[in-house]
Amino acid sequence: MAIYKNLKAVKKIQNHLLGIQDLSFSEVMHILNEAKKFISLNKSSSKKIDILRGKTQINLFFEPSTRTQSSFELAGKRLGADVMSMNIVNSAIKKGETLIDTAMTLNAMHPDIIVVRHQDSGAPNLLSQKVNCAVINAGDGRREHPTQALLDALTIINRRGKIEGLKIAICGDILHSRVARSNIYLMNMLGAEVNVVAPKTLLPHSVDRLGVKIFNDMKKGLDNCDIVMMLRLQNERMEGSFLPSPREYYEYFGLTPDKLAMAKKDALIMHPGPMNRGVEIDTNLADDINRSVIREQVELGVAVRMACLKIFCKKI
Amino acid sequence: MKKKYLINARIIDPKNKMDEKGGLIITEKGKIEAVGKNVNTSNIPSNVEKIDLQNKILIPGLVDMRVFVGEPGYEYKENFRTLSNAALSGGVTSVVSMPNTLPVIDNVSMVDFLKRRGRDKSRINIFPAASLTKNTDGEHMTEFGLLKRKGIAAFTDGTKTIQNPQLMSRIMSFASQSESLIMQHAEDSVLSKGGLINDGEISTRLGLQGIPALAEKIIVERDLSFLEEYFCRYHISQVSSEKTITVIRKAKKEGKIFTAGVSINNLSLNENDIGDFKTFLKLSPPLRTEYDRLSLIEGLNDGTIDVIVSDHKPEDEESKRLTFAQATTGAAGVETLLPLALELFHNKSIKLDRLIACLTSNPAKILKINKGSLDIGNDADLCLLDINKPWVVKKNDLKSKSKNTPIENRKLQGQIIMTFVKGEVAFERF
Numbered sequence: 001m002a003i004y005k006n007l008k009a010v011k012k013i014q015n016h017l018l019g020i021q022d023l024s025f026s027e028v029m030h031i032l033n034e035a036k037k038f039i040s041l042n043k044s045s046s047k048k049i050d051i052l053r054g055k056t057q058i059n060l061f062f063e064p065s066t067r068t069q070s071s072f073e074l075a076g077k078r079l080g081a082d083v084m085s086m087n088i089v090n091s092a093i094k095k096g097e098t099l100i101d102t103a104m105t106l107n108a109m110h111p112d113i114i115v116v117r118h119q120d121s122g123a124p125n126l127l128s129q130k131v132n133c134a135v136i137n138a139g140d141g142r143r144e145h146p147t148q149a150l151l152d153a154l155t156i157i158n159r160r161g162k163i164e165g166l167k168i169a170i171c172g173d174i175l176h177s178r179v180a181r182s183n184i185y186l187m188n189m190l191g192a193e194v195n196v197v198a199p200k201t202l203l204p205h206s207v208d209r210l211g212v213k214i215f216n217d218m219k220k221g222l223d224n225c226d227i228v229m230m231l232r233l234q235n236e237r238m239e240g241s242f243l244p245s246p247r248e249y250y251e252y253f254g255l256t257p258d259k260l261a262m263a264k265k266d267a268l269i270m271h272p273g274p275m276n277r278g279v280e281i282d283t284n285l286a287d288d289i290n291r292s293v294i295r296e297q298v299e300l301g302v303a304v305r306m307a308c309l310k311i312f313c314k315k316i
Numbered sequence: 317m318k319k320k321y322l323i324n325a326r327i328i329d330p331k332n333k334m335d336e337k338g339g340l341i342i343t344e345k346g347k348i349e350a351v352g353k354n355v356n357t358s359n360i361p362s363n364v365e366k367i368d369l370q371n372k373i374l375i376p377g378l379v380d381m382r383v384f385v386g387e388p389g390y391e392y393k394e395n396f397r398t399l400s401n402a403a404l405s406g407g408v409t410s411v412v413s414m415p416n417t418l419p420v421i422d423n424v425s426m427v428d429f430l431k432r433r434g435r436d437k438s439r440i441n442i443f444p445a446a447s448l449t450k451n452t453d454g455e456h457m458t459e460f461g462l463l464k465r466k467g468i469a470a471f472t473d474g475t476k477t478i479q480n481p482q483l484m485s486r487i488m489s490f491a492s493q494s495e496s497l498i499m500q501h502a503e504d505s506v507l508s509k510g511g512l513i514n515d516g517e518i519s520t521r522l523g524l525q526g527i528p529a530l531a532e533k534i535i536v537e538r539d540l541s542f543l544e545e546y547f548c549r550y551h552i553s554q555v556s557s558e559k560t561i562t563v564i565r566k567a568k569k570e571g572k573i574f575t576a577g578v579s580i581n582n583l584s585l586n587e588n589d590i591g592d593f594k595t596f597l598k599l600s601p602p603l604r605t606e607y608d609r610l611s612l613i614e615g616l617n618d619g620t621i622d623v624i625v626s627d628h629k630p631e632d633e634e635s636k637r638l639t640f641a642q643a644t645t646g647a648a649g650v651e652t653l654l655p656l657a658l659e660l661f662h663n664k665s666i667k668l669d670r671l672i673a674c675l676t677s678n679p680a681k682i683l684k685i686n687k688g689s690l691d692i693g694n695d696a697d698l699c700l701l702d703i704n705k706p707w708v709v710k711k712n713d714l715k716s717k718s719k720n721t722p723i724e725n726r727k728l729q730g731q732i733i734m735t736f737v738k739g740e741v742a743f744e745r746f
Contacts, residue, residue: 021521098634098637098638098642099638099639099642100637100638118639120639120640120641120642121522121523121524121593121639121640121641122522122523122524122592122593122639122640123639125592125593126593126638126639140523141523141524141641142523142524142525143521143522143523143524144523178523181520181521181523204519204520204526205515205516205517205519205520205526206516206517206520207520209517209520210517210520210521239509239510
């Protein structure tokens with residue numbers, strides 16, 4: 001982090017956290033610096049402070065989620081906010097209510113911050129135009145998952161001290177992955193060299209235009225990498241056949257010790273979860289405490305979300 | 317009606333290769349009696365109804381081959397009266413209405429209804445299109461002969477494509493007997509399934525599933541292959557990509573006889589305009605790259621593309637105020653068709669006579685209707701335009717019932733001053 005030390009936090013221009021694409025370098029550094037302060041708080045015995053006391057946070061999840069939702073809930077509660085989590089999967093939308101109407105209803109209750117996850121790309125953008133509180137994107141369609149990328153960055157910085165100059169491989173289902181997109185933007189912004197490793201059927205159109213190198217051979221893609229970021233095969237988003245079988249996928253694109261051997265000796269393994277063990281990652285590698293930082297990602301996720309809530313809640 | 321003498325205009329009539337200063341005489345019955353430089357103040361009687369056009373440009377009323385009306389079934393989006401007002405303010409005097417109504421225009425009694433409503437409620441000429449298949453189900457062909465005899469100008473499933481190749485070949489084969497015009501909306505539904513915008517960098521960045529240009533090209537290639545076996549009057553409704561342009565150009569060069577259209581939206585906008593999920597720019601075919609847009613203009617210039625359409629698809633706000641995936645497809649555009657097309661003239665993309673031909677005589681020729689020209693004896697359907705007048709598009713000024721314009725706040729140059737239908741002044745802008 002040494003190189004970023006002199007950088008002063010700049011006043012934010014964004015009111016909402018909709019995606020990494022909208023953030024400037026200084027905004028990202030501000031979030032990460034704030035998040036670092038919360039890491040130790042989260043490890044202490046008294047985890048609660050009151051900077052968001054009196055604030056109301058609504059978690060609006062249109063898609064089922066375990067870790068992101070609980071992470072945001074915990075983050076809000078530790079900052080002293082009143083947190084309400086709504087799972088819309090089975091409620092109003094089924095009765096025919098539109099996203100905007102749901103938003104307007106909630107808006108009438110004067111929340112200070114809405115955390116939203118939606119299956120449609122751009123839904124948080126639409127929401128942000130209609131409410132007068134801060135909107136934080138907790139994942140929209142296949143577009144962005146900014147807090148996941150930020151927590152990944154924090155995890156890497158925590159272990160490696162910096163991101164600049166690192167070689168990062170993002171592997172797996174890039175086509176359906178919002179995590180991949182947010183990470184590509186963020187890691188590029190922070191000065192990493194990004195490789196994308198995927199079968200051709202799981203690569204989005206013109207992904208090279210996002211500033212990455214494309215590999216269809218995992219061993220070549222992992223060559224000399226510092227970070228190996230695995231992605232989940234998003235079977236629930238796949239319409240039709242993209243792959244012959246999980247077995248074939250694992251053979252060529254699953255993270256196994258022999259493929260990992262191509263990366264640097266101390267390369268870190270990351271995964272946004274939930275994992276498909278034996279499909280995209282060897283189960284022993286996933287649990288290897290020397291290499292895998294998967295649990296640390298979850299831990300730092302709370303700190304990053306606390307920072308985001310603090311920063312964006314203040315805004316409006 | 318009294319006889320009218322229109323004088324002092326620049327008259328452009330692509331069909332008759334006319335571009336000259338002059339006037340136009342309209343008979344008591346609303347027909348064109350004389351046109352051109354010979355009609356001027358010196359040789360007309362002094363005691364008649366004279367309209368001085370003040371050197372503005374007089375062209376035939378526009379013929380728009382692709383317009384959606386909400387009647388029957390979707391009157392809240394657009395009815396014949398509002399469509400007629402919108403069209404007239406855009407200089408459009410004839411439209412082909414798409415059959416995607418509720419119920420679908422697929423049988424003779426529906427045509428009667430449509431013609432009656434069109435006649436009673438609208439002042440423009442409505443040329444109804446019927447569907448190629450019953451209820452646009454893509455399986456059972458409609459009664460081409462009977463429908464054509466009732467006055468159906470063209471057949472199309474509108475927003476849908478005939479996917480089944482066997483059926484398509486049979487439609488082409490059968491419809492040729494009645495010399496029916498077939499208009500295909502070219503998009504392979506399997507390749508484009510779930511797709512929302514052009515497949516490319518923008519779709520990757522926005523996280524929206526793409527519609528590959530190949531989905532269009534494949535259908536066009538397929539149909540053009542059929543055309544070798546089953547010759548018929550065949551028209552591709554809207555071309556959107558360079559890939560398809562290349563296929564069409566080659567086929568025309570080889571001597572195949574068919575025609576193709578393009579939406580003004582694809583000529584004037586590209587995928588970047590979608591910006592931050594603007595649902596008003598969710599269109600079918602989708603807006604594609606700038607490279608595609610430029611190749612469409614090239615296709616227009618070299619005759620690969622024959623007509624420009626508005627693809628006027630009025631949608632109420634409720635069906636657009638949704639996430640991009642849930643929002644409906646389409647944009648209102650009949651009244652901005654000509655002004656937006658003039659942008660292509662002003663920025664020197666295309667010559668004026670070619671542009672006007674693509675909006676008047678070419679569609680009329682494809683449809684085999686006596687419109688889109690200033691032929692002596694034709695109905696005096698005319699459009700008078702001030703080619704330089706600057707104005708800004710404001711959705712609340714639009715006459716269409718739905719305000720889903722894709723070019724809100726766009727600064728345009730050129731505006732319609734007057735529109736005549738059958739010799740009567742049907743619209744005038746002060």
